[in-house]
Amino acid sequence: MIRRLLPLLILAAGLLGAAPAGAQAVTDQTLLVARAVNTVERLRSDSRMQSTITDRLAHARAVLIVPNLVKGGFLFGAEYGTGVLLTRSPDGGWSGPAFYSVASGSFGLQIGLQDAETLYVIMSDGGLSAIMNNRMKLGADAGIAMVIVGAGAEASTTTNAGADIYAFNNAVGAYGGVSLEGSAILPRHAWNAAYYGGNPTPEDILLARKVDNPQADRLRDVLAR
Numbered sequence: 001m002i003r004r005l006l007p008l009l010i011l012a013a014g015l016l017g018a019a020p021a022g023a024q025a026v027t028d029q030t031l032l033v034a035r036a037v038n039t040v041e042r043l044r045s046d047s048r049m050q051s052t053i054t055d056r057l058a059h060a061r062a063v064l065i066v067p068n069l070v071k072g073g074f075l076f077g078a079e080y081g082t083g084v085l086l087t088r089s090p091d092g093g094w095s096g097p098a099f100y101s102v103a104s105g106s107f108g109l110q111i112g113l114q115d116a117e118t119l120y121v122i123m124s125d126g127g128l129s130a131i132m133n134n135r136m137k138l139g140a141d142a143g144i145a146m147v148i149v150g151a152g153a154e155a156s157t158t159t160n161a162g163a164d165i166y167a168f169n170n171a172v173g174a175y176g177g178v179s180l181e182g183s184a185i186l187p188r189h190a191w192n193a194a195y196y197g198g199n200p201t202p203e204d205i206l207l208a209r210k211v212d213n214p215q216a217d218r219l220r221d222v223l224a225r
Helices: 002-016 022-045 050-057 125-132 135-142 189-196 202-206 214-224
Strands: 062-087 098-122 146-149 165-177 184-187
Touching: 022 050, 022 062, 022 098, 022 165, 022 189, 022 214, 050 098, 050 165, 062 125, 062 202, 062 214, 098 125, 098 189, 098 202, 125 135, 125 202, 189 202
Parallel strands: 146 165
Antiparallel strands: 062 098, 098 165, 098 184
């Protein structure tokens, strides 16, 4: 477990700085998309979540995939990860990925370290709007209902049917204390520009679908299964 967490902490520390440019940035983004594929495949193979994920993806409005959401702290807590957001069209096709960072912090009685693969299945336009407009940082005030599946919590396909977002996670490590609420979900414009060329906005990628990258084909195929 320690050998897995250590490189992830180093990666998270690097992501907190300025996004790299040029060929290195493209390499980082391609790697993240490939890791997003692995995250979806692993979570879908988990017996606790398999049927629920398959059912929700068939009716999803969008997904946010965060291959490594690292959370830890001693008195002061922090959570950070970089993920990809994709939208689903009515005919079942998926957009290209837009890159987003997820970060939050808190202060209180807490200690521990956790690394989680997380898949947010977004069921409604309201849920998608909340993420794209960073209203998730408001928590319950955003009026978005979220159900967490995994890490000891399970949701059936017949309960909580009205949730806007289902969060599926597979965590390694232990974390004690207050939960980290109020995450900021912000687009990584430099990463989007490096991956697609030009300077596309998240709306260009996710809604208008003005740009595309064939490197994301495998991720779209996995989501469409």
